Amino acid sequence: MRMDLKKTKGVAIILLGRISGRQLFLLxxxxxxxxxxxxxxxxxxxxxxxxxxxxxxxxVLPIIPMWLVIIGLGKVFPGLSxxxxxxxxxxxxxxTLLGLVFMAFFTFLAGVVVRISGELFSxxxxxxxxxxxxxxxxxxxxxxxxxxxxxxxxxxxxxxFPFIILLAIFQVLAQVRNVDxxxxxxFFISSPARFAAASLIPAANYGEIVVFILxxxxxxxxxxxxxxxxxxxxxxxxMLAIIGVFMLxxxxxxxxxxxxxxxxxxxxxxxxxxxxxxLESLVLGIWxxxxxxxxxxxxxxxxxxLAEWLRLKNYRNLVIPVGIVLAFTAFFAxxxxxxxxxxxxxxxxxxxxxxxxxxxxxLLLLAVVxxxxxxxxxxxx
Amino acid sequence: xxxxxxxxxxxxxxxxxxxxxxxALPNAGCWSRKEVDHLGLVVQVGIDREDNxxxxxxxxxxxxxxxxxxxxxxxxxxxxxxxxxxxxxxATGKTLSEAFTRLQTYTPRRPFLAHCQxxxxxxxxxxxxxxxxxxxxxxxxxxxxxxxxxxxxxxxxDILGAxxxxxxxxxxxxxxxxxxxxxxxxxxxxxxxxxxRALSLPWIEPFMGLVDLVTPAxxxxxxxxxxxxxxxxGSGKQEASAKSGEEQDLQVAGAAVFKGTRMVGYLTPVxxxxxxxxxxxxGGGVITVPMPEGAGQVQEASIRVNATRVSIKAxxxxxxxxxxxxxxxxxxxxxxxxxxxxxxxxxxxxxATLTQNRVAALVxxxxxxxxxxxxxxxxxxxxxxxxxxxxLSKDWDQLYPDLPVKVESTFRLRNTGMTIxxxx
Numbered sequence: 001m002r003m004d005l006k007k008t009k010g011v012a013i014i015l016l017g018r019i020s021g022r023q024l025f026l027l028x029x030x031x032x033x034x035x036x037x038x039x040x041x042x043x044x045x046x047x048x049x050x051x052x053x054x055x056x057x058x059x060v061l062p063i064i065p066m067w068l069v070i071i072g073l074g075k076v077f078p079g080l081s082x083x084x085x086x087x088x089x090x091x092x093x094x095x096t097l098l099g100l101v102f103m104a105f106f107t108f109l110a111g112v113v114v115r116i117s118g119e120l121f122s123x124x125x126x127x128x129x130x131x132x133x134x135x136x137x138x139x140x141x142x143x144x145x146x147x148x149x150x151x152x153x154x155x156x157x158x159x160x161f162p163f164i165i166l167l168a169i170f171q172v173l174a175q176v177r178n179v180d181x182x183x184x185x186x187f188f189i190s191s192p193a194r195f196a197a198a199s200l201i202p203a204a205n206y207g208e209i210v211v212f213i214l215x216x217x218x219x220x221x222x223x224x225x226x227x228x229x230x231x232x233x234x235x236x237x238x239m240l241a242i243i244g245v246f247m248l249x250x251x252x253x254x255x256x257x258x259x260x261x262x263x264x265x266x267x268x269x270x271x272x273x274x275x276x277x278x279l280e281s282l283v284l285g286i287w288x289x290x291x292x293x294x295x296x297x298x299x300x301x302x303x304x305x306l307a308e309w310l311r312l313k314n315y316r317n318l319v320i321p322v323g324i325v326l327a328f329t330a331f332f333a334x335x336x337x338x339x340x341x342x343x344x345x346x347x348x349x350x351x352x353x354x355x356x357x358x359x360x361x362x363l364l365l366l367a368v369v370x371x372x373x374x375x376x377x378x379x380x381x
Numbered sequence: 382x383x384x385x386x387x388x389x390x391x392x393x394x395x396x397x398x399x400x401x402x403x404x405a406l407p408n409a410g411c412w413s414r415k416e417v418d419h420l421g422l423v424v425q426v427g428i429d430r431e432d433n434x435x436x437x438x439x440x441x442x443x444x445x446x447x448x449x450x451x452x453x454x455x456x457x458x459x460x461x462x463x464x465x466x467x468x469x470x471x472a473t474g475k476t477l478s479e480a481f482t483r484l485q486t487y488t489p490r491r492p493f494l495a496h497c498q499x500x501x502x503x504x505x506x507x508x509x510x511x512x513x514x515x516x517x518x519x520x521x522x523x524x525x526x527x528x529x530x531x532x533x534x535x536x537x538x539d540i541l542g543a544x545x546x547x548x549x550x551x552x553x554x555x556x557x558x559x560x561x562x563x564x565x566x567x568x569x570x571x572x573x574x575x576x577x578r579a580l581s582l583p584w585i586e587p588f589m590g591l592v593d594l595v596t597p598a599x600x601x602x603x604x605x606x607x608x609x610x611x612x613x614x615g616s617g618k619q620e621a622s623a624k625s626g627e628e629q630d631l632q633v634a635g636a637a638v639f640k641g642t643r644m645v646g647y648l649t650p651v652x653x654x655x656x657x658x659x660x661x662x663x664g665g666g667v668i669t670v671p672m673p674e675g676a677g678q679v680q681e682a683s684i685r686v687n688a689t690r691v692s693i694k695a696x697x698x699x700x701x702x703x704x705x706x707x708x709x710x711x712x713x714x715x716x717x718x719x720x721x722x723x724x725x726x727x728x729x730x731x732x733a734t735l736t737q738n739r740v741a742a743l744v745x746x747x748x749x750x751x752x753x754x755x756x757x758x759x760x761x762x763x764x765x766x767x768x769x770x771x772x773l774s775k776d777w778d779q780l781y782p783d784l785p786v787k788v789e790s791t792f793r794l795r796n797t798g799m800t801i802x803x804x805x
Contacts, residue, residue: 123522124522125522127522182760182764183578183582185764186763186764186767189767250574250578251574251577251578252577252578252579252581252582253582254581254582254583255574255577255578255581255582258581265526268525268526268527269526269527269574271527278495
């Protein structure tokens with residue numbers, strides 16, 4: 001609740017909420033972790049065989065400049081929203097267009113996450129249930145989170161985080177016996193070019209943190225947060241790499257490469273003694289909560305961005321219309337799941353990194369140049 | 382600027398009404414609903430081949446009412462079909478899915494495969510058309526990768542029909558048996574995931590456990606099936622090969638080796654035991670070696686193997702060294718020899734030699750007889766030096782049968798059991 005900050009610009013966005021450094025860490029971790037475990041390991045195993053897990057770590061590299069740029073933008077325009085400063089920077093028309101690009105990106109991304117969660121249920125558990133049931137459920141859950149705002153989503157993640165960590169630790173302990181580490185040897189068999197190309201896939205996934213460009217005024221201290229954000233990305237990258245090693249060691253690279261839902265298969269493989277198995281409903285339940293929170297976060301980003309783009313006073317009026325758009329995006333964006341994963345691992349990384357890294361870098365450069373010129377102008381006059 | 386919509390009407394009563402209506406909707410029933418009393422729990426699946434090339438798909442389904450109340454008792458009473466705690470549903474089809482769906486036309490419950498513990502595949506299928514079976518097993522969403530796959534020399538239907546007189550719950554026989562894999566590693570159990578993993582990787586070939594129906598003690602003694610209830614249950618079996626009065630028991634022993642998806646041959650139980658040692662799955666078992674001295678007519682010592690450690694290493698670019706370390710305790714000395722430290726050392730040497738010979742024999746069988754790299758020796762070379770391997774691997778199929786494999790073994794006898802000497 002900070003009416004004061006926005007008063008200067010005359011556009012008062014209420015109920016924006018603030019997140020602490022820890023919450024930033026958790027939200028970053030959530031963005032990178034929640035969906036990537038579903039289809040990324042298989043896609044990486046196709047490209048790098050037993051080195052797939054390394055790509056999860058390499059994918060962090062492009063994220064380091066990304067965080068510096070995003071937090072830097074917050075430093076250059078303290079207290080301003082992305083839509084406001086992009087208009088200030090590029091002029092009204094071009095700034096508005098840029099805002100539209102960002103909104104389209106986040107809408108599509110949120111739609112894809114909704115679709116993935118729906119496909120997971122539809123393919124693996126309830127094939128007779130129409131897909132739209134899952135899509136609407138996910139959109140409603142995400143919409144509920146988006147309605148309540150960033151703070152609520154962050155707190156939800158705080159609650160969920162220990163459960164996911166506990167489950168992850170349990171998975172590791174329960175399955176460590178089945179892991180054949182010989183399967184990930186020898187290391188680095190692929191060429192550096194292949195590594196670089198494959199690393200773009202997780203990088204594009206981690207790069208979804210660009211959504212924080214919309215939440216910059218919500219950071220507890222504008223200009224800080226690089227450390228927390230980056231450590232969130234690195235934390236999820238390490239978790240994904242460990243899980244990647246487990247999947248490679250349990251299923252083998254070639255078998256992993258043909259899986260549709262490797263995360264689910266990993267959970268199904270848990271067998272402690274002869275009595276403790278079929279754990280996947282628990283895993284899936286908690287996992288779905290994480291996915292819903294991720295949908296909520298992206299959904300909230302779309303709604304906030306759109307409200308600022310349209311210069312509205314209250315973002316909540318947009319929750320339902322955006323939800324309808326999201327549901328349609330999720331339903332009609334791709335014809336089937338194979339198309340979805342193929343698109344997300346071939347075309348999407350380039351598109352996404354363009355928006356996630358390219359645009360912010362350009363904006364920051366422009367901002368620095370403009371500020372420098374302004375300072376110069378001030379000196380000459 | 383748009384006039385903000387007033388959502389306050391949703392607070393209070395309206396919201397509650399909406400919630401109640403929304404929550405009431407799913408109560409009327411939903412898609413993909415699975416109630417326990419509409420499901421038939423399938424514990425074992427069998428896959429056979431028809432003469433015309435179709436599949437016969439068999440499901441051993443638990444009869445819900447009969448399991449809890451002691452199914453074996455019911456089976457002992459009459460042995461009729463009604464008393465059996467399970468029902469085998471079967472159907473044929475060009476594809477397994479077709480057969481599976483056709484089953485539904487005369488199965489009042491929906492067969493539920495997620496609890497399937499063992500998948501029995503008949504020899505004919507494994508030799509001719511395993512590919513489609515594997516596709517079905519991995520694409521079908523209910524099967525689990527933890528389920529075990531077995532090859533059966535007989536019709537899978539016969540295996541499914543076998544009923545252990547010892548177990549009240551049907552269908553667990555196979556999974557109960559493989560629980561004792563470490564006790565006797567002749568029992569070979571391979572999960573679906575193990576099989577898929579070996580199948581999918583280059584330079585290693587998959588294998589499966591073998592399940593069979595055997596007459597435990599040939600004719601003259603009928604001690605093992607002596608219980609009245611047991612033979613009663615046995616009479617209800619469907620195998621044609623079983624003569625009346627002859628008890629046929631389910632046995633899991635030995636293995637079937639594959640080249641890709643085609644089965645190429647069998648390993649004997651002893652070879653399966655050695656394979657289990659080498660892949661590190663089960664390191665137990667009993668080995669019997671001749672004693673150098675003793676008083677009795679039979680001079681043999683049986684040793685329980687307690688632990689086995691194996692390292693398979695590349696030697697140069699085209700050679701493999703298998704080193705196998707075992708330890709165990711003396712279980713039986715039929716010669717009644719006087720134990721001494723020196724004698725123990727001698728037994729150790731004999732045991733080490735026996736293991737070495739068995740490993741060498743297994744490797745030889747795999748290399749020469751079957752020509753399949755079940756142990757993944759190619760992968761050992763690949764891991765050692767993948768650049769040299771890139772050149773080698775082209776001729777691997779010709780190279781493999783003559784690949785020099787050196788076997789080294791040690792054995793440590795840790796104890797002599799509860800006594801030192803035999804009673805005399």
